Amino acid sequence: MSKSKAKRKNNSPGGSSDASTKPCRTVADLRENWALWYKICVLVYDLHNMAKDKTCEKRLLQTTDELYISAPYFSNEEAVAIKAAEVDSEGASLQEAITTNLQNFFEKRKASGDCRPCGPHDMVPVYLSCFGIEKAEIEDAKFVGRVRRFGLKVD
Incomplete structure (x- = not known):
């Protein structure tokens, strides 16, 4: 097996290497x-x-978690690890950070007189911030092409 295939296999969720079993304690992990x-x-x-892609909508409608961190995106173990990952030096978990940011977001909306949430759309800025993702990362042509071809398949 080539090194690149071995490396990729080691990073897959089902792989048996130390890389895949290493606990994800932080967002960096x-x-x-x-x-x-x-x-x-x-x-x-x-x-x-x-709003503009039925495949995205279909995947999101299959989630059972209020933060969308569940199947079909993640196994139960992955969801627990993601929510527990620390986002800052004070030890706040990702779940706490998302919840806090959403509260702040809706308080600002309420103060403006328009407190109607736009569902998942309103969550995007919070998720970008909490996960430390740049918007360009999810708009990159190569990434978008991969998502359209393979969806959630990572192998």
């Missing part, structure tokens, strides 16, 4: 796990494109 990070980016991409 999540980013190091290529397969998991790809799924996170697909989730954010889907939230961003739900």
Whole structure:
């Protein structure tokens, strides 16, 4: 087996290497796990494109978690690891950061007199911030092409 295939296999969620079993304690650790990070980016991409892409909408409608961090994007174990990952030096979990940011977002909207949420669309800026993703990352032509061809498949 070539080194590139071995490396890719090691980063897959089902691989048996130390790289795939290394606990994801921080958002930086999540980013190091290529397969998991790809799924996170697909989730954010889907939230961003739900209104104009039926495939994105279909995947999002299959989620069971209020933060969309569940199947079909993630296994139960992956979802738990993602939500528990620390986002700052104070030890705040990703779940806490997202929840706090959403509260702040809706308080600002309420103060403006328009507190109607736009569902997943309003979550995109929060997810970009909490995961440390640049918008260009989910709009990159190569990434978009891969998502359109393969969806959530990472192999």
